[in-house]
Amino acid sequence: MKISILTFSKESNFGANLQCYALCKTLQSMGHQIDIIDIQLPKIYFSWYTTLLQIPQDFLFFLFRKKHLNYFTREYKTTTELKNAQHRSDLYIVGSDQVWNPDITKRLDSLVYFFTFLPDDVCRISYAASFGTDSWLSPALTEEVKALLHKFNTVSVREQSGVAICKNTFGIDARLVADPTLLLSSYDDICGKYSPLHETNELVYFTFIRNKDEQRIIAEFANNNHLQAISLRSNRPISGFKQRAYLSVAGWLNSIRYAKIVVTFSFHCVVFCILFHKKFVIIPAKAGRAARQESLLAQLGLSDHFCKDTSALYKTMEYVINKDIDYAVIDEIIKKMREESLDFLKEACSCRI
Structure with a gap:
């Protein structure tokens, strides 16, 4: 056809x-x-x-x-x-x-x-x-x-x-x-086969809208937990972060794949966190615009990874990084x-x- x-x-x-x-x-x-x-x-x-x-x-x-x-x-x-x-x-x-x-x-x-x-x-x-x-x-x-x-x-x-x-x-x-x-089930043809040797201590931050309070809290959390804060697709310096301004699609996927934890609002960034079995937090950029993120989390039983506002962001990151996600169960739901x-x-x- x-x-x-x-x-x-x-x-x-x-x-x-x-x-x-x-x-x-x-x-x-x-x-x-x-x-x-x-x-x-x-x-x-x-x-x-x-x-x-x-x-x-x-x-x-x-x-x-x-x-x-x-x-x-x-x-x-x-x-x-x-x-x-x-x-x-x-x-x-x-x-x-x-x-x-x-x-x-x-x-x-x-x-x-x-x-x-x-x-x-x-x-x-x-x-x-x-x-x-x-x-x-x-x-x-x-x-x-x-x-x-x-x-x-x-x-x-x-x-x-x-x-x-x-x-x-x-x-x-x-x-x-x-x-x-x-x-x-696999994106290896784009980003190569997984290697545990490439795992990092990075906190990867990917957003579309700059929020100074959000960035300050994330940088503080990364510092307190001995993580390297990485901002993807950011052309402007952010205090406490290293920038990866220009990324191939493979580079973006691997930044997520080998991160310790990811903080994002991007729906597709969340999808790849889940496919790559990562720890992640969603923080909305605008109220009322998170239907796609919340719907996916509800389907997978991961609604506790959604942080409604910056006042709860530090505690949510702390909760998530110490939480074990049963990805065997998640994989069955996705299957x-x-x-x-x-x-x-x-x-x-x-x-x-």
Whole structure:
């Protein structure tokens, strides 16, 4: 079967690149021919200095895609170009990631990730699509989105809150499935085989929003526990931390893989902490924007790794670093999630109009 995927495929973001990679590899392992629809969210430009600093990291992502994601269609500059193109795949999949979060997609078109450009007689599904929030926050788009979702052959989402949004707002019965990154049991083809000799005493910190109080507490905790605090993707000096400003995808994965403990808000960073059997703490960057993290933790019985605010951060890190996680139990839960999600994909890929 020929399958086209629509997702965040060229973002300067580790999770976006890896979820796209994982879905492509999974579908290929099922014997499907895939391509990635090459329409991208416009870049957000800040100062010339920040843009200049981003160039080396963008190049590292380019190298990753060239080696592992070389399935792109022709490039579409606008949604009009995309709508006017001929679409000849047997199935179209949107997801994963926050493709149904209008706060993000409005940079391009809030509705394009609901397949506005497809004719009605085309098979379409979502796989692990995310709204990125606990509730639907774009009422002006509700009726249009509802009509578009009712054209889907089947809908799956990544969070339990997404199931509720689909049911209560759009009248759609959605399936809860695993993020694509959880469909693969190994990433050794990207980051090499595990070696215990590479284990470190590092406290790895990965966030998208600078928080000085958070950084101060983490640096203090690292110092008190004889850990080296490492900040990933940080171009500015942080007191008490060493910086790893530019990382290949393999370098980012291995920073997590060999850490003693990880503190993050990134959903995909948490996924790889779990896959690599690491100790971790989630600290939210914004209130009400942690549905995807909390949903995953609840499924795995790890909700005690979520720290609601900085006032509890030190105690949470102290609790987590002294806690033994029974990853044999967690692995069994993930195995079941993976099997159910793969079954969903196999069934969805047999869709017919």
